[in-house]
Amino acid sequence: MVFLNPKSGRIMKKLVRLLLLTSFYGFCFFSPWSIAGAQAMLVVGLVGVVLVLIWGPRPNFQTGGIFMFIVLYYIVNLFSAALSGAFFDSLKSLRHEWIPLTFLIWVFLSPDENHLKRGIDIMVAVSGIFAFYACLQHFTGYDLVRGIALESLDRFYIATGPYGGHLTFGGVYFLIAFFILGYLAGSALEKGRRFYYYILFLFLALPAVILSYARSIWIAMAFSTAILVLLVFRKHLLKASAIILALCVLLVILFPPLAKRGKTLLDMSFDSNFNRVELWATSRNMIFHRPIVGFGSGGFTRNFEKYFSGGFCPVRCHPHNDYLNVLVETGIFGLLIHLGLFWLVLRRAYYVFKAGSGIYRGIALGSLLAVVGIMIAGEFECFFVDDEVEELLFFMFGLCTISYNTTLYQKGFLRRDARILLIRTDRIGDLILSTPVCDALKKSLPSCKVDFLVSKYASEIIRNDPNIENMYIKSGFISTARLMRKIKPEVAIFIHPTFDEALAGMLSGVPLRLGSGYRAYSFLFNIRHYEHRKTNKYHEVLYNCRMLKEIGIEYLPERIRVYLDEESRRRANELLGSLGVCGDYVVLHPGSLGSSLAWSIENYKSLAKIFAESNYNVIITGSEKEMALANFIAESSGKNVFNIAGKTDLLTLAGIFEKARIVITNSTGPLHIADGVGTSVLGIFPPSRNMSPTRWGPYNQPENIIRPPVEECERCVGKSCKFWYCMDILKPEAVFERAKLIMGRRTR
Structure with missing residues (x-):
């Protein structure tokens, strides 16, 4: 260029x-x-x-x-x-x-x-x-x-x-x-x-x-x-x-x-x-x-x-x-x-x-x-x-x-009662950050019908979203093409496209297919959005909503939301009661499934111990794959530390987060779940630009992040970097003090 x-x-x-x-x-x-x-x-x-x-x-x-x-x-x-x-x-x-x-x-x-x-x-x-x-x-x-x-x-x-x-x-x-x-x-x-x-x-x-x-x-x-x-x-x-x-x-x-x-x-x-x-x-x-x-x-x-x-x-x-x-x-x-x-x-x-x-x-x-x-x-x-x-x-x-x-x-692309299919089939956090697109569509076209095609892994978190008429689970190329042909959307919006999804949209005859213009297979879309996300100029929520400009919709979302039902809250309360958790508690979610460079498990163990010694109840959360990590933290951090890793589905986890004083985690999906239910969060982010909190931070409370005190780099290059141990430079005591400051600003 x-x-x-x-x-x-x-x-x-x-x-x-x-x-x-x-x-x-x-x-x-x-x-x-x-x-x-x-x-x-x-x-x-x-x-x-x-x-x-x-x-x-x-x-x-x-x-x-x-x-x-x-x-x-x-x-x-x-x-x-x-x-x-x-x-x-x-x-x-x-x-x-x-x-x-x-x-x-x-x-x-x-x-x-x-x-x-x-x-x-x-x-x-x-x-x-x-x-x-x-x-x-x-x-x-x-x-x-x-x-x-x-x-x-x-x-x-x-x-x-x-x-x-x-x-x-x-x-x-x-x-x-x-x-x-x-x-x-x-x-x-x-x-x-x-x-x-x-x-x-x-x-x-x-x-x-x-x-x-x-x-x-x-x-x-x-x-x-x-x-x-x-x-x-x-x-x-x-x-x-x-x-x-x-x-x-x-x-x-x-x-x-x-x-x-x-x-x-x-x-x-x-x-x-x-x-x-x-x-x-x-x-x-x-x-x-x-x-x-x-x-x-x-x-x-x-x-x-x-x-x-x-x-x-x-x-x-x-x-x-x-x-x-x-x-x-x-x-x-x-x-x-x-x-x-x-x-x-x-x-x-x-x-x-x-x-x-x-x-x-x-x-x-x-x-x-x-x-x-x-x-x-x-x-x-x-x-x-x-x-x-x-x-x-x-x-x-x-x-x-x-x-x-x-x-x-001239026709404004879409009828007011158009059926629109949103497609995002990657991780939990990415899906949550895509839900404001539903908000934008419903506010601009109140009578439209919004369907969402998602991965089975992340689907539960949007189950209660009132803006979504139908939620479908992706199960393969042929089933995706059949689904599109069956529901006959007027437009399919590929928020984070994959080749098989784009091909299915074209072959199934979806009239309008909106997707990125920077993919090798972008010719499969007939409406293309040209904006590089790797610059991290905007938040992911804004990048998602800015795609809608191509169909004549401009919208600046105020916040993201994760919607809970009473059943999920009831299950969360039962789980807390079975553990004997009384009063306020903080949540530590140490896992990230590799979505970003993470703070070490030893640091989370030290942080849990500091909270426990300060008379806070501490709940350790995680998926079934992260149970070993959670056990390591809970067993060596004190009597006020409770491990519920692998014991919750996503909405029950959101119910646990909703009552917490603060949720502390890496740049990962649960950060956005907690942010979406309105709980104070503290996101621990690496100093690399490709994992910038400008794009991936908590949208509702962008100031609530903490990074190691080193200069920002383009991306992590491992041991060849003089700060390759950068995440360990961020001490548990600093994270604890920052968490106290955030909790002190919020009156429950």
Whole structure:
């Protein structure tokens, strides 16, 4: 990481923003006519992305899970290449597959509404010019740009627009035209200059796409038009259908070659159809041979002769079917990732169409129509390997993601009665310090339902929390995924995430998954929180609550609470009575289960003896694993020392703490239990920064800590430190005097 001074940091931020905006506007200008210009702009954008990743600050972009599928796409391709038997040839082919990474440009930039409108205006203006040019080609039969004659159909010609092939032109301009058609239908533009400007474009672009004579695109147009009518014009279904049918009839009358070309769709003797059948049969042979991992990138061309089904087949570069091509190259796993990517984009687009507004709703509908259409066309042609089409697809994926994120922010992320699942499955103290998140959610969304997924070990301590509707015990990856699918939370908040929990959340379809942005698996979250906790700038309670800013909730908790029931208090009283404890008592909890560098057991024994000699009852607590330590202290410290280690559950222990004058312990869970029930505490902390009381101290009484009188270190390095015995520098007498001072401040 390169550290910049504030001034240079601002300059770098402006430079990156300039690069990304240049890429956005440049791509909108070049993509309808120049692959070289468009890809040059994409390279500029990727440079901006790299600069952001190097210099930061990292933007809190959300990819809606799409980038995860892109990463999986590359992983599966590398895996297939490794097993293909032609690893280096596959890598040479795969090096051209860089366009999916351009998705990051658009989500890093996240242009605002004005930038989006200007960019779309530019794309429409340039596309309109070349759509008009394509219509001229249909009549003149000449490509002025390349200086060549076009393929004739009776008295007309197949339009190729600014490209060398009619399929590429049809694919690109189908995407643009139906994106704009959906944008216009979904965004409710007022009837003004921009509205009529777009209508004029559609009157040029839609005929131009039809006049490309790309039959797969005709089929895509039919499906996308049907979806548009069902989504937007359902109330006027008959009228819309009649208008569309009339326009089709008019086109056929005006251009008879359209009807002739349309008849070939079902004519298996037609050269193109026969060629496709041979290619599909060859693909089938390859897939049956290696169905799981495929032949690696470029595998169809490399293995064509070996698996060719026979017959005449002049075109051998790809199988004329996107899905067969993916199966041949990466097998079933690759196809699942391919379909998962498209499914996720369509799901996001449909959500924004139903819940969004303004231009974002229009962008979502336009993306949905374009993507569905190109998926249908992919049954008959390999559009996904066509760079001109692929770069536009990932551009639309990016705009759709921006619309999705913006819609979530506009809606405040969550309904007031949303079901929210909190997940923290580590230790007792960590769980207690996470409970203020429940407080924050209930105060901000009073009708929401908060569930908590916790470890069995720590679960009991939050059993009585009134803010928690249901508590669930983690018992494994599969059960966690099933649980999430069963309860269907709108958001899962991974307070201290693990990989299996994050993966379960993604696979179970939780719509919003909030977690740290600094994990290797952070791509599994679609809302990421970028804040390093290792700096220990804030208390753990605040770090937990600050995550909620990402879903629009800001909350500063006043205190932590551990809720007791009367049964727990009764059990605590019975235990104290059975020991014969009368009057006030102090509690020493010497164990820590390794959660921090601990004060020695000998020091606790001396401290217990000092308290006993000062006429205090002393209770030693601990888990079953700590019974030996507790016995060592109790047996040699005097008659007023009582050992209850291993005799309590967590809530009974909290009941014991509730009546104590003070609880003295290391930085461990019972410190926070005592703090939560309102008892005075004294936390014994090491001098290392990674165990700082600023982050891990008692939240309700942060002043009640004591540390050895040595300088603070970064972390414990053992005997190589000149103060490696630092905890023994802190004497029992000093701890006793500090405890008396704390007890003296509190009136019971």
